[in-house]
Amino acid sequence: MSSPRDHRVLVPIDVLEGESVPSTVVDALASVPVVLLGYREVPDQTAPEQARDQYGDRVRTELETLRSVFETAGCDVTSRVAFTHDRLKTFERVTVDESCDAVLLVNPAPVLESVLVAIRSDVNVDHIARLVSTVLEGTDLEVTLLHVASDESRRDAGTELLETAATALVDEGVDSSRVDRRLVVDGSPTDAILEAADDHDLLVVGESRPSIHRYVFRDRAERLAKRTVDPVLVIRGEYLEPAAKGGDGETTAAEVTVTDVVETVEKSDENDGAS
Known part of the structure; x- marks a missing residue:
């Protein structure tokens, strides 16, 4: 750990x-x-x-x-x-x-038994694992790691990514029996995540760009929050620093x-x- x-x-x-x-x-x-x-x-x-x-x-x-x-x-x-x-x-x-x-985007959650964690890439997998393991601490929650591959040629890479994420969770102290993996091949990641979220009670997504404002609230995470009945926990990229510029020249939150x-x-x- x-x-x-x-x-x-x-x-x-x-x-x-x-x-x-x-x-x-x-x-x-x-x-x-x-x-x-x-x-x-x-x-x-x-x-x-x-x-x-x-x-x-x-x-x-x-x-x-x-x-x-x-x-x-x-x-x-x-x-x-x-x-x-x-x-x-x-x-x-x-x-x-x-x-x-x-950031937690609140939706009703009358029952909370399982967590769906959507993994987009290996960026910040360790950071996501640390926070998710903290949320799981002291609970009986089960967690499913989900990756949506855009086509069949990316299936093997997606499987490897899920194994990396699962290993990171176990390294953080989460029992391997509580961790499931799910790979979906779909050209529409948002729709695939929403379909998978129907079987879970809390959706966790990680941002992949250095702008909370553009990604977390203007992009996929907010669309997911509006279209699912689950609460959505959006994990910031660890590289987002208060005084830093985004890689594409966009101003970060502190500015x-x-x-x-x-x-x-x-x-x-x-x-x-x-x-």
Whole structure:
């Protein structure tokens, strides 16, 4: 097993719209420090500061209730509140500010027994394995590793990739009997992942480009979250550094300018301050 490392997951919740986190997902994240982001997206004509003055107390109250649920499960929780014109950019900024490994896109999960991990390439396989093993810790969850090969000529490479990922999970302490492998040949990876997700309760995907904003929220992961009934855990690429430029010249999360108001919320709600 590799040396331990800290993980952290961002969980953005629009609490005023009644969004919450299923208790099954809370239990699964009990071993992982969580950053709860209670947010409110406001129209362009409304200043975030105005929205904070109008809705701030309600958001903090709802977020504190949700925070107590995580704490009861034994989770290490940090709370932040945001009022923003662009929720996705705010998610991105907070993810980098808080050094989060992953973002949970919440969907209902009345039962949580199995996890589907979609592996696209060998990029960040070890990083994905470390976080997935942490989520599995203390649970009876089974995990299926899925790779979608674009055609038959890539089947052998896909099989090798799945074996690499399975070995990485076992090296992290996951019993091999809990790990299954599934290879699908399909020209439409998104459709193949969605079909496989029907048989599982939590979908885990890893980003493959150095831009959370373009990949995680504008690309496949968000489409998957919208089209599946499962929660989707999106694991960041480990190479995404706050001050770095993407390989294609795109600006990373820390350099994105967004109009918002983000507060770190203390448990007592007595020491709120703008971040």
